[in-house]
Amino acid sequence: MFEASTIFLNINWWLDKLGMTGSRLQFYNASILLSLYFIVRIVFGTYMSYSLFKDLDAHGTQTSTTL
Secondary structure (H helix, E strand, C coil): CCCCCHHHHHHHHHHHHCCCCCCHHHHHHHHHHHHHHHHHHHHHHHHHHHHHHHHHHHHCCCCCCCC
């Protein structure tokens, strides 16, 4: 999930190498890249980190042996 923005980073690199820096396509790609980065890494990542630490605080590091 955290790597959802990576494909757009790769596309941005290719557009740069193909000489399309500053094109409309690169602008749209960069907009999606920044939006996804913010949503996934900042918002979702913060929420998941909070959930993890909350669970660790409530249950410690004990793991269940039952499946």
